[in-house]
Amino acid sequence: MIVMSVVTALVLLALVTQAGIVAVQRAFPPQGRMVEVDGARLHVVDIGPRDSGLPIVMLHGASSNLEAMRRPLGDILAGDRRVILIDRPGHGWSTRGRRQDSTPQIQARMIDEALHKLGIDRAVFVVHSWSGALGARIALDHPQRVAGLVMLAPVTHPWRGGVGRYNEIIATPVIGPLLAYTITLPLGYVLAESGARNVFLPQTMPDGFVKDSATPLLLRPREFIANAYDLVTLKESVAAQVARYGEIKAPVTIVAGEPDKTVKTGIHARPFAAAVPNAKLIVLPDLGHMVQNAVPDLVKAEIETMIGRIVPAQAAAD
Numbered sequence: 172m173i174v175m176s177v178v179t180a181l182v183l184l185a186l187v188t189q190a191g192i193v194a195v196q197r198a199f200p201p202q203g204r205m206v207e208v209d210g211a212r213l214h215v216v217d218i219g220p221r222d223s224g225l226p227i228v229m230l231h232g233a234s235s236n237l238e239a240m241r242r243p244l245g246d247i248l249a250g251d252r253r254v255i256l257i258d259r260p261g262h263g264w265s266t267r268g269r270r271q272d273s274t275p276q277i278q279a280r281m282i283d284e285a286l287h288k289l290g291i292d293r294a295v296f297v298v299h300s301w302s303g304a305l306g307a308r309i310a311l312d313h314p315q316r317v318a319g320l321v322m323l324a325p326v327t328h329p330w331r332g333g334v335g336r337y338n339e340i341i342a343t344p345v346i347g348p349l350l351a352y353t354i355t356l357p358l359g360y361v362l363a364e365s366g367a368r369n370v371f372l373p374q375t376m377p378d379g380f381v382k383d384s385a386t387p388l389l390l391r392p393r394e395f396i397a398n399a400y401d402l403v404t405l406k407e408s409v410a411a412q413v414a415r416y417g418e419i420k421a422p423v424t425i426v427a428g429e430p431d432k433t434v435k436t437g438i439h440a441r442p443f444a445a446a447v448p449n450a451k452l453i454v455l456p457d458l459g460h461m462v463q464n465a466v467p468d469l470v471k472a473e474i475e476t477m478i479g480r481i482v483p484a485q486a487a488a489d
Contacts, residue, residue, distance in 0.1 A: 184353035191356040192391050199385040201264040203256075208284040210272055214264035215285065216241065216256040219249030225318055225478050226253040226291055230282070232300025232326075233402055236263030238385040240299065244463040247471055248297075255291065257282060259302070261397030263388055273400035274408045275308035283313040295319040295478060297470070299463060300434055301401060303327050304409045307443070310419045311412065317421045319477045323462035323470065324427050324434050327443040329410045334402040341399035351392040359390035373430050374459045416446040422481065423450040424473050426466070428458025 203216035216237055227248055229240040237245075237256040248254050258265035260278050272278070282305075286294065295318050298306035303325020310317045333339065341347040341355070363386055368376045381387070389395060427440040436454055444452035453473070458465055 181349075181353050184357065188352055188356045188392065191360075195356075195387045195391060199388050203264075205264075206285045206288055208281045208288070210269065210277070211260040211265060211267040211281050213260065213281065213285045214258040215289065217253070217289070218245065218256070219251070219253045221253055223252045225482065226255055226294045227474065228255045228257065228282075228286065228291070228294045228296045230257060230259060230296065230298045230302040230305055231262070232302050234386075234389055234398055236385055236388055238263070238383065240297070240463060242383055244297075244467040244470060247467050248474065255286075255289065255294070257285065259305070259401075261401070262394055263385070266393075267397065270397055270400050273397070273404045275305040275405075275412070276312065276408065278305055279308040279312050283309065283316055286316060292316070293318040295321065295474060295481070297321045297323070297463075297474065298325060299323040300460065301326055301405065303434075303439065303443075304405060304412070307416065307419065308412060310421050310423075311415050314420060318481050320419075320421050320423045321470065321474055321477065322423065322425045322440070322443075324431055324436075324460050325425060325439055325443065326405065326434050327409060327416070327439045328413055329406050330435070330438050334405065338399040338402045341396055342403045347396060347399065348392070351395050355392060355395050356390040359395075360387070363387065363390070370433055370459075371461050371464070372432065372459050373457060374461065374465045377464065380464075413446075416443060417448065419447045420449065422477055423447050424453070424477055425450060426453045426455070426458075426462050426470060426473065428455050428460070428462070428465075430457065431460045433460040 201214055203214055206213045206215050229245055231237055231239045237258045241256050245254050245256055260267035260281050296306050303322050306320050310320055341351055363381050367381055425440045425444050427436040429436055444450040
């Protein structure tokens with residue numbers, strides 16, 4: 172009887188999950204175009220004037236999608252600049268052929284290929300959190316693509332501890348998918364609001380953020396599993412690239428907060444700034460993890476300052 176009850180409960184949860192997937196995808200449909208690359212289909216939103224000079228590419232962190240970069244920062248930047256927002260492989264409306272394609276190295280190659288297909292030769296990259304490691308990897312492996320790099324609360328170095336036991340479980344074969352396709356979505360609906368509020372601290376989360384950022388897309392099983400793989404493989408990935416940071420030649424601006432409990436500035440932003448030859452570090456004493464939401468005007472000003480230096484330097488070199 173106990174076994175039958177457990178099986179029945181799992182079947183019901185699986186049905187609820189499938190219904191939830193349909194509802195979530197109807198509520199948050201894709202907003203851009205799909206670009207085929209080796210191993211993935213990337214969802215790309217291209218906004219702002221096309222004839223505005225150096226474009227800006229924005230890459231989101233873990234547990235999110237391109238909408239987390241679009242509102243408000245991307246929309247503000249698009250008033251003057253061409254802005255390309257990309258759902259990372261496996262996130263939002265982007266897919267990837269293998270869950271194991273979770274490392275910054277592999278995703279850097281995919282994004283470089285997508286930008287080539289879009290005709291983007293060089294851009295300023297604006298990256299948040301997990302994508303700090305990705306932005307650094309693009310600058311290392313595809314330097315011709317990176318005119319400048321603006322990093323918001325970036326992950327760049329190994330840290331003590333893990334990334335949450337639940338991520339390790341979800342990334343485990345058999346048991347992980349079983350949980351993802353049964354309890355993750357209904358449970359996630361209950362916990363999403365409080366989880367997002369914690370990431371914003373000490374700032375207050377804007378009203379409607381979970382909906383506006385299309386965060387419920389994360390609760391779909393295939394994305395939740397991809398996100399777990401991204402997180403459990405990240406520490407080893409950044410450890411493998413730390414020694415190369417001195418090779419980055421592009422100008423880099425880092426904006427981070429001292430109270431950030433999600434990605435600690437002392438472990439990541441400060442040592443990265445010390446390792447990169449042409450880096451500018453801005454650390455604010457009252458800034459949490461969601462830099463793009465808390466200080467969008469400051470970030471925009473830093474991007475414009477960077478572009479103002481890059482363009483004359485490139486013209487002189489040409």
